[in-house]
Amino acid sequence: MTRAIHAALAAVIATALPAAAGADTIKVGVVAPFSGPFAIYGKQYQEAVETYVAQHGTTAGEHEIEFIYKDVGGPNPDQSRSLAQELLIRDQVDYLAGFTFTPNALAVAPLIEQSQTPTVIFNAATSSINKESEFYLRTSYTLWQVSAPLAEWAYDQGMRTAATTVTDYGPGIDAENAFKAAFEARGGEVVDSIRMPLSTTDFTPFIQSVRDAAPDAVFTFLPGGPPTFTYTKTYNENGLAEAGIKFLGTAETEEVNLQGLGDAAIGLTTAYHYSGAHDSDENRAFQAKLTELFPDAIANWASVGAYDGTHLIYQMVAAAGSDGPAAVEAAKTMEWESPRGPVKMDPDARTLIQNVYIREVARDEDTGKLVNRETGVIATVGDLGWDK
Amino acid sequence: MTLFLNILVDGVAYGMILFMISVGLSVTMGLMRVVNLAHGGFALLGGTFAHWFAADLGLPFWPALALAIAATVALSVPLERVIYRRIYGFTDLQQVLATIGLTFLMIASVNLWQGSSLLSVPLPEGLKASVDLGFRTLPVHRLLVIAGGLAVVLGLWLLLERTRFGIRLRAAVDNRGAASAHGIDTDRIFMAAFALGAGLAAFGGVLGAEILPIDAYYPLRYMVLFLIVVAVGGMGSIAGSFLAAIGLGLLETAARYLAPDFATITFFALVIALLALRPNGLIVRTS
Amino acid sequence: MKSWIPPLALLALAVALHFALPYNLAFLTRILIMAVLVLSLDLVLGFAGIATLGQAAFYGAGAYAAGLFAIHAWADPIAGLLVAGVAGAALAFISGLIVLRAHGLTLIMLTIAVAAICHEVANKARDLTGGADGLRGIRMEPVLGLFEFDFVGQTGFWYALAVLATVFAFLTLLTRAPFGLSLRGIHESPERMAAIGTSVYWRRVAAYTIGGAIAGIAGALSAQVTQLVSLESFSFTLSAEALIMLILGGTGRLYGAVLGTLVFMFVHHWAAANDPFNWLFVIGALVLAVVFFLPRGLVAVPTALKRLGGRDAGT
Numbered sequence: 001m002t003r004a005i006h007a008a009l010a011a012v013i014a015t016a017l018p019a020a021a022g023a024d025t026i027k028v029g030v031v032a033p034f035s036g037p038f039a040i041y042g043k044q045y046q047e048a049v050e051t052y053v054a055q056h057g058t059t060a061g062e063h064e065i066e067f068i069y070k071d072v073g074g075p076n077p078d079q080s081r082s083l084a085q086e087l088l089i090r091d092q093v094d095y096l097a098g099f100t101f102t103p104n105a106l107a108v109a110p111l112i113e114q115s116q117t118p119t120v121i122f123n124a125a126t127s128s129i130n131k132e133s134e135f136y137l138r139t140s141y142t143l144w145q146v147s148a149p150l151a152e153w154a155y156d157q158g159m160r161t162a163a164t165t166v167t168d169y170g171p172g173i174d175a176e177n178a179f180k181a182a183f184e185a186r187g188g189e190v191v192d193s194i195r196m197p198l199s200t201t202d203f204t205p206f207i208q209s210v211r212d213a214a215p216d217a218v219f220t221f222l223p224g225g226p227p228t229f230t231y232t233k234t235y236n237e238n239g240l241a242e243a244g245i246k247f248l249g250t251a252e253t254e255e256v257n258l259q260g261l262g263d264a265a266i267g268l269t270t271a272y273h274y275s276g277a278h279d280s281d282e283n284r285a286f287q288a289k290l291t292e293l294f295p296d297a298i299a300n301w302a303s304v305g306a307y308d309g310t311h312l313i314y315q316m317v318a319a320a321g322s323d324g325p326a327a328v329e330a331a332k333t334m335e336w337e338s339p340r341g342p343v344k345m346d347p348d349a350r351t352l353i354q355n356v357y358i359r360e361v362a363r364d365e366d367t368g369k370l371v372n373r374e375t376g377v378i379a380t381v382g383d384l385g386w387d388k
Numbered sequence: 389m390t391l392f393l394n395i396l397v398d399g400v401a402y403g404m405i406l407f408m409i410s411v412g413l414s415v416t417m418g419l420m421r422v423v424n425l426a427h428g429g430f431a432l433l434g435g436t437f438a439h440w441f442a443a444d445l446g447l448p449f450w451p452a453l454a455l456a457i458a459a460t461v462a463l464s465v466p467l468e469r470v471i472y473r474r475i476y477g478f479t480d481l482q483q484v485l486a487t488i489g490l491t492f493l494m495i496a497s498v499n500l501w502q503g504s505s506l507l508s509v510p511l512p513e514g515l516k517a518s519v520d521l522g523f524r525t526l527p528v529h530r531l532l533v534i535a536g537g538l539a540v541v542l543g544l545w546l547l548l549e550r551t552r553f554g555i556r557l558r559a560a561v562d563n564r565g566a567a568s569a570h571g572i573d574t575d576r577i578f579m580a581a582f583a584l585g586a587g588l589a590a591f592g593g594v595l596g597a598e599i600l601p602i603d604a605y606y607p608l609r610y611m612v613l614f615l616i617v618v619a620v621g622g623m624g625s626i627a628g629s630f631l632a633a634i635g636l637g638l639l640e641t642a643a644r645y646l647a648p649d650f651a652t653i654t655f656f657a658l659v660i661a662l663l664a665l666r667p668n669g670l671i672v673r674t675s
Numbered sequence: 676m677k678s679w680i681p682p683l684a685l686l687a688l689a690v691a692l693h694f695a696l697p698y699n700l701a702f703l704t705r706i707l708i709m710a711v712l713v714l715s716l717d718l719v720l721g722f723a724g725i726a727t728l729g730q731a732a733f734y735g736a737g738a739y740a741a742g743l744f745a746i747h748a749w750a751d752p753i754a755g756l757l758v759a760g761v762a763g764a765a766l767a768f769i770s771g772l773i774v775l776r777a778h779g780l781t782l783i784m785l786t787i788a789v790a791a792i793c794h795e796v797a798n799k800a801r802d803l804t805g806g807a808d809g810l811r812g813i814r815m816e817p818v819l820g821l822f823e824f825d826f827v828g829q830t831g832f833w834y835a836l837a838v839l840a841t842v843f844a845f846l847t848l849l850t851r852a853p854f855g856l857s858l859r860g861i862h863e864s865p866e867r868m869a870a871i872g873t874s875v876y877w878r879r880v881a882a883y884t885i886g887g888a889i890a891g892i893a894g895a896l897s898a899q900v901t902q903l904v905s906l907e908s909f910s911f912t913l914s915a916e917a918l919i920m921l922i923l924g925g926t927g928r929l930y931g932a933v934l935g936t937l938v939f940m941f942v943h944h945w946a947a948a949n950d951p952f953n954w955l956f957v958i959g960a961l962v963l964a965v966v967f968f969l970p971r972g973l974v975a976v977p978t979a980l981k982r983l984g985g986r987d988a989g990t
Contacts, residue, residue, distance in 0.1 A: 034951035037605040039504050042951070071951035077809055077903045078708075082701035089827055090698030103809035103905040110902055114826050126808050168649065169798055170807035196644075197652040198798070199609075202599045204398045205644035208524065212390070226601040226609075229506055233598060237518055237527035260506045423780065474967065480726060480779070485922045486966040488915065492959030500953060612787055612911060619784040652795045656788040660773065663785050667777040 025064040026317050029087030031080055031108075032098035032122070034071035037225075040256065040302075041100045042071065045122055047297050048306035051290045052314075061318030068093060077107035084108040088115050094322040095120065095313050097306075102126040102170060109133045116324035118331070120312055122305040125171060127385035130350050135324060137331055138351040139309040140301065141273045143174040143221070144385030146250045149356045149378045150271035151182035151219070154248055159216035161189050162248070165206050166221040168195035175221035175250065178385065183219075191215050201226050203234045210245065211238055217246040228252045229261060236264045253361050255300040258370045265361045265370055273354050274304045274340040275372040277364070283339040299339070308338050308352070312345075341377075349383040356381055390523045395642045397521070401530040403637020404537025405599055408592030409610075410617040411540065411629045412585025418624015419561045419581050420476050425487040427589060428607035428614055429494035434460045434590025435602030436498050439507035449512045457590045464586035468579050476578075491607050499604040507602045509594060529598055536595050540588065544626050557581060561624060620662055622669025631670050681930040682843060688937075689836055700828035701900075702944060707835035708896045710936040711842050712913075713920045714929060715889035720918075721926035722850055723882035724862035725775065728914045729786030730890050732770070732793045733763035735909035737891025738898040739797060742810045745899070750816045752834065756895050763891020764884050766793075771883040775876060787911060794909035810904040824900070831900040838896060839933075842889055846929055849885070858882055859927075919958075923965050925972025934973050 030049065034042035049067055058065055068091055070083040080099075087093045088111060096112065096119040099105040105124040109132040112119045121129065121138040130136040154162065164179055166172035172195065180190050192213050194206050210218050218240065222228045235247055247268045255276040258265060276287070276299050286307060287299050297303070315334055320326035328350075335344035341355045356379050359372040413427040437459045441452035467490075475486050498507075515532060518525040548554035560567040560574045568574050593602065600610055621632030639658060643651040662670075692703055712734055719725045737759035744758045774785040797804045804810050817823045822830045849855050857878055860868045865875050898904045907913065916939070924935020942961060946954035969975055 035947055035954050037504065037603075037609075039499075039952055071947045073947070075807075075905060075907050077905045077907075078705055078897055078901045081901050081903070082705055085701040085826075085828060086699055102807065103903060103907075106809055106811050107901055107903045109811075111826070128808075132811065170801070170805075173801065173806070194648045196648055197795075199652065200644070201601060202398075202402050202641075202644075204401075204599075205394070205641050206648060208394050208398065209645060209648075211524070225506060226603060229508065229601045230599060237516070237525075237529070239518055239525045257506055260508045262508065262510065417780070471963075478966070478970070481720070481918075481922055481926070482966050482970055484726075485919060485962055488919065489959045489962030489966065492955045492962065496953055496955035496959060499955070608912075612784075612791070615780070616784055616788075619780050623780065649799075653792055653799075656791045656795070660785060660788045660792075663777060663781050663788075664773050667781045669781075 024062065025066055026060075026095070026322055027091060027093040028065060028067045028095040028097055028313055029084070029091060029093035030067055030069045030098040031072050031083050031087070031096065031104065032069070032100055033074055034069065036074045038074050038100060041123070042069070042098075044256075044297070044300070044302040045098060045306040047290060047294045048299075048303040049310045051286065051293055051303075052307050052310040054293060055285070055289055056314060060314040061321070063317050063321055065314065065317060072098075072104055075101040075103055077103040080104035081107040081111065084111050088117065093117070094324070095316070095327075097309055097313065098122055099124045100302075102129060105129050105136070106132060109136075112136070118313075118316060118324050118327045120309040122309045123302060126174065127349070127351075127383055127388065130386075135328055136350060137312060137328065137345070139312055140305040140352075141354070142351060142383045142385045143171055143250070144178040144388065145351075145354075145381055145383055146271050146273060146356050147175045147178035147219070147221070148182035148384050149381060150248055150250070150358075151179045151188070152186055153271065153358055153378045154217055154219075154246070155183060155186040155188045159188065159246065161191050161215040162217045162219055163192040163194070163210045163213055163215045164190060164219045165194045165196060165203075165210060166219075167198055167223055167227065169198050171223075172196075172221045174385065175219075177388070179219045198223075201230045203227075203231045204238065207231075207234045207238050207240065211240055211243060214243065215245060217248050219248045220252065221250060222252055224251065224254060224257060228257060232261050232268060233264050241267065251301060253359070253372055255298050255372070256302075258361070258372070261370070263363075266363065268361045270359050270361075270372065271356050271378060272301070272359060272372070273352075273356055274301050275357060275359050275374050276300060277359075277371040277373055278340060278357075279374070280337075280339070280341065282337050286339040304338065304340050308336075308340075308343065311336060311338070346382040346386075349386040351383040351386075353380065353382040355379070391645060393521075393523055395638065395645055397524075397526060397530070399638035399641035400634060401533050401637075402599060402641055403634035404533050405592055405596035406613065406617050406637055407537050407630055407633035408540055409589050409596065410614045410621070410633055411544065411626060412588040413614055414618045414621060414623060414625065414629040415581055416585045417618060419557070420472070420578055422472065422475055423480055423483045423487065424472075425484060425611055425615075426490040426494060426607065427585070428611050429491050430460055430464060430586040430589035431593030431596075431610075432494060432498060432602060432604070432606040433463060434593040435509065435597055435606065436502055436507055437590075438509045438594040438597075439502065439602065442509050443507075449510065449515070452509065453591075453594050456594055457587050460590035461583045461587045464583050465579065468582040472582060473575075473578075491611075495604050495607060502604070504604050507604075509597050509602070511598070527598075533595055533599075536591070540591070541626070541630055548626070553577075553580065616659055618669075620659065620669060622671045625669065625671040628669050628671030635670075682847070685930055685933050686840065693832060697827075700832045702940075704828055704831045704835045704900055705897075706937060706940045707832070707839050708893055708900070709917070709920070709940060710933045711835075711839050711893035711896065712890055713917050713924075713932040713936045714839075714842055714846060715886045715893065716917050716921050717926060717929060717932040718846060718849075718889065719883055719886035720921065721928070721932070722855060722858045722862065723879055723886075724858075725879060725883060726779070726783055727786040728783050728911065728918060729788075729790035730886070730917055731909050731911070731913040732786070732790035733767050733887040733890035734894040734897075734913065735790075735793055735797065735904075736766045736887075737763040737894030738904045738908045739804060739810060739894075740891065741895030742813050742898040742904045743803070745813050745815060746810075750814060751820075752815050752818050752899050755815075755899060756838065756892050759891040759895030759898075760888040761891075763894065764888035767887020767890075768880065768884040771880045771887075775879045775883060787914075790909055790911065790914060794906055797906055797909060804904075807906055809906075810898075811902075813898060813902045813904070815899050815902070828900075835896050835900065838892065842892065843929060843933070846889075850929070854878070854881070862927075919962060923962070923972060925974035928974050931972050931974040938973060
């Protein structure tokens, strides 16, 4: 609980605040969707947080840590702000976390500035969020971070022409810009840039247009769930793979929906910061604990974002307790081995500097399941979109 | 020329799915005068059952499809008896509210049963293949969709024009009171028509799952699209629904080929223009 | 029941809630803002009989107008409300000219299409609106130059309550004025009103326009309090939820709109907090229960109870 809130509260309401629950308990408020079409994100965050807690106990340094979860429903900045306000004032949380959608994250900027609350973003991937407040820290990735290295890799593999097909909204346009800038900087040519309506799930026209243009590769960005499913199917069914037009994506083959894509997904190439099949002890330990606690859970980017976010919060609490500015300061120099690989906090952008892997979907011989097989590390990069 | 053929093939396939799902809605809205926002829910139920039979229980595609339709119809009958029968007499707004409530319950049930992730229905190998049309390849599945849509049109036409059920149904639609007076059991006719609509929605939902994928929020995601087809086609008109579905399918597909950036705006602007010019739909049932 | 009792009771309830839930002011403020939107829908639907599922178009237009006005012109809250009201009214008037020529399902579809186009335009005009990231950078000046928007949300709450009360009073006067009475007449029997020389079409356009202005004001409140506007303010979900709240409370009576909003938001808040994954069950069941057992909405509860009590006394 910071002084700013105390002052504000005391000034207006003449009632005494309830005594802080146990002087040594640090509370973390998690704002995420637990209902509606995006409920899966909230569920994954909570599972990942509880996995971390099961591995590392409920204390960080000398402090007990307690998590409080709030349902924001979907992209809804009004609700996000009102929940954050409730968490800060009634529950007196010292840290905020979660945030799947960019508007929801942005809506709390004025609050965390005033209350000096470190806010760890588990997903929301627009670079510029962190410019709105010094108290934002991000443990996911940004679209520039994965799209630009992918473009360079594609050029190095000998692809000279590409088409981009992205969903026509903020993140899609970020991805398109990043890919285009990096691909053209190398000397490649983007022959067609198609922006597809957000509500569409029939992608045949766009994919047929790409096929007729016959570039070396098609780069795409889609929101998760139904669109990805029909897009990858259509890509295969309309014979783009046979025509030699390589599929280049980012989050499209994420683990939760991967099995649903079926054999159509085999051979799809993506660049991303986390694969469930990443070969490391940290990843194996994380997944073992996760599936021990939640047998149906599947680890993907959302879980690892929340897992690393929880790690970051533990480290900040250990270093600075409930002192927000000191905690952010301490976080700026942190680095650790995450299930995704080695990561390091970028002190300016407050986003992780991490490996970007090139992966190809394949069927695992042992389990018979589809996996994102890492075929190489493309680059270790910070937030390339920070200066754009 | 290739572009034109592309638009034609893809637009018709898309339109057929819209038709299969919407035609049941059009019949119930024209017949029972009920604004049934929960109609997409029956497509969802069909898709969910098909997913369960095929993916979870391991049945082949065709039996799974048949069982899914049967299960949806079996659910729709008690729903009609217990809930819809009472809704018929409500005002428009109460119907909207009641059927939204039903939609919520359907979504919540599927969510509880199968979760909120994608519910895919594995296709048999034969349907996954693609055929060469000369100017491009087309998935066999799309051909099935087109054939399915044509079969539904033909079947409905025969049913309504050539059977006793059809004659009674049309009589009941035109004048319920007179039909009852002539000894037609309108209650049973309504129930049968409702079950037919639900079955068609399930059929269209499963066949269309490759283009409009099934997940718990399906009814809300596509509610507006289905309602637009009915409004543009004219309530209660099968020919109207067919024209509207194919027309809108072609139109949206053309917009996606020619001006992808403005496809959504173009689509809604044209819908507004169409509805402003023909407020009762393309084909107005004469009664 | 005296007609001034329900609104006064609601006002007392709002003040009581403020002191009962001092840590939930942001939530209470959202209820107040939503109530303004639902009131606008009550005028359009409850009084003028225009069935719409696109009221969010004007809410969103007001929100973006207020946000852009605050960023680029003047950050005074009241001025922002007025600008948003004009924006909502203008959009309602222009779209109403086309939309209100239709009836029934066609009318509903047209209103949905208008909101969908607004959503897409705001998404496209990314440089101006921020697109899917939301319109940011809204920093409001104090209300009336006196009351700063504070951290706890005191100013936001009283400001929204004042606006709600003003809108409520305005609508009370409007619906009792000859204009309001003629709207009721149109709702009940358009043919008769046309026969006695009332232009049904233009009255409906006028009601739609005023409804648009009020919805715009609701949007502006949300933009000013949250300091961010997102594309969701144009969403179909918002229109549909507002409609549910209205019918839940009871159409054609202003306090019904407020009551419906209050009950829906509290049930949602409670259900989503306890079992977010399954809260749709609760809302779905609530909605069905109201339609089947209280077809005239929650405002009919006292009457229903009275009737029940009377019957009991009689037996």
